[in-house]
Amino acid sequence: MATNPGDGLAAMRGLLAAVNEDLGAPIAPAWEEAFWALPRHAFLPDTVWVGDALEECSRQGSPKGWLQHAYEDDAVVTQINDGRDPQAGERWASCSASAPSIVFRMLNMLDVSAEHHVLEVGTGTGWNAGLLAHRVRSGSVTTIEVDPALAALAANRLKEAGVTPRVICGDGALGHQDGGPYDRVESTCSVRAVPPAWIAQTKPGGLILTPWESPWLCYSLLRLTVDGHGTACGSFFPYSAFMLMRGQRTDLRIYRDVVREDHVPDESSTRLPPQAVAGDDPAAQFAIGLQLGNVWRTWHHNPDVAGVVTRLWLATTDATSWAAVDWDGTRDERYTVWEYGPRRLWSEVTAAYRWWNAAGRPGPGRFGMTISADGSHTAWLDTPDRFVPQTG
Structure with missing residues (x-):
């Protein structure tokens, strides 16, 4: 020893x-x-x-x-x-x-x-x-x-x-x-x-x-x-x-498994900072994760993209929908959003964040889960009859 x-x-x-x-x-x-x-x-x-x-x-x-x-x-x-x-x-x-x-x-x-x-x-x-x-x-x-x-x-x-x-x-x-x-x-x-x-x-x-x-x-x-x-x-x-x-792992990478050359995403903008939903606040991230279901995210700092300092990627675990939120390093009030696929992922993230904020920004300890005999999982806030909304 x-x-x-x-x-x-x-x-x-x-x-x-x-x-x-x-x-x-x-x-x-x-x-x-x-x-x-x-x-x-x-x-x-x-x-x-x-x-x-x-x-x-x-x-x-x-x-x-x-x-x-x-x-x-x-x-x-x-x-x-x-x-x-x-x-x-x-x-x-x-x-x-x-x-x-x-x-x-x-x-x-x-x-x-x-x-x-x-x-x-x-x-x-x-x-x-x-x-x-x-x-x-x-x-x-x-x-x-x-x-x-x-x-x-x-x-x-x-x-x-x-x-x-x-x-x-x-x-x-x-x-x-x-x-x-x-x-x-x-x-x-x-x-x-x-x-x-x-x-x-x-x-x-x-x-x-x-x-x-x-x-x-x-x-x-x-x-x-x-x-x-x-x-x-x-x-x-x-x-x-x-x-x-x-047995529950997913091995996904944005450029290998999700984004394809023929994808043409829709462009928009947002005032919600990506750091607010995927930054240092575990309470926000926990609540958003409960609502989004099979959506994961990853940061890409200093991507090889003109005018982009930081990019937040979002994607479904089945790789059918993705989104990217770009920050140019100078303006904090506007972020460029790209979305592709049947789900509008940044719109879902925004809705999930707004629900959490309106609920009083609860931490993980106020949430719970009920698992039914059919295997379905239902998240709740404070009491089992107050369901957490699902975005997907």
Whole structure:
């Protein structure tokens, strides 16, 4: 771990203090016991990737640096490119160990009791499954991982740590019926739609806790209560962002998949700054994403276009409609808009922003979701009977 064993203990103490500070109170004694029994570093691979450039940091090459990343209250990337060699040097994160403060925040929100049966979706390193198995009977925890290599590594780490949850390699969207029904279902990857199997495999009154994202914004947690009739309902919480479930990924690029040479867009202008809807305000982005459905966006700074300093691209995930909003770098009161396809995407964004603004600019914590037996998802504001409008 490190040349001086005391470095590890000091790092763990520092991390525990950081987690308690983030949560605003000491973690529950049962979780603190699990924290000390299952050191985070024991579940990390010998190589992790850090920073925006995903630079390698190895345990052998930089033991102190590796230990520092292991015990920072921050996420650390534990796999890139789904375990394959990067093509042309391009690296992207495909698995990570979540920041410990969000790990324990979610465990608190899950409200686990010793007698519960728990399903975890997204084993990853195995640390969260280990914490759960330390809290309840190991045989009452089932954890499922889609990546065979990650599942095997996690199973070995868990065995070495002395906890034995059931580790399944498979599609987390399908859950694991043989281990159910479950009192609690926790996902450690985000979803754009809650899989029906999770609801079907949860006991009446049981909880489902999952990170949520729309194509517009990856942000928030959704905690649902299952009613036993195929329906689940609950609220969003404004915490964190997670990697999307692999089966729900979309791999789209504007110039490769969306915009074509024969497209002739319509031109207009807007007074709504693109930064207002896709800038630094997560509340605005969250509300807009709930309304837009399958619309994603990306910034293009300094495009090779005369008179354009910054361009905001919008597109549907089926690549049938797109829009671009241009800023020339001098005037803030007018922006040029280009729209193509059956949906007028910037018009939809404008309507969504105006609704959010008229509603009092609510944050994610005022929103909720109801999932019906037919699988439909209905977003609401404050109460389940106050529906959020859908633009598409």
